[in-house]
Amino acid sequence: MKLLFYWECFQLSFKGFFHVAFIEKALIK
Helix, strand or coil, X not given: CHHHHXXXXXXXXXHHHHHHHHHHHHXXX
């Protein structure tokens, strides 16, 4: 079940990336 662990980490990092991008866009506005 190591693949599931990597998938969870991937989703978390992906969401974190979009969260940061969203904050940056909000700050730039």
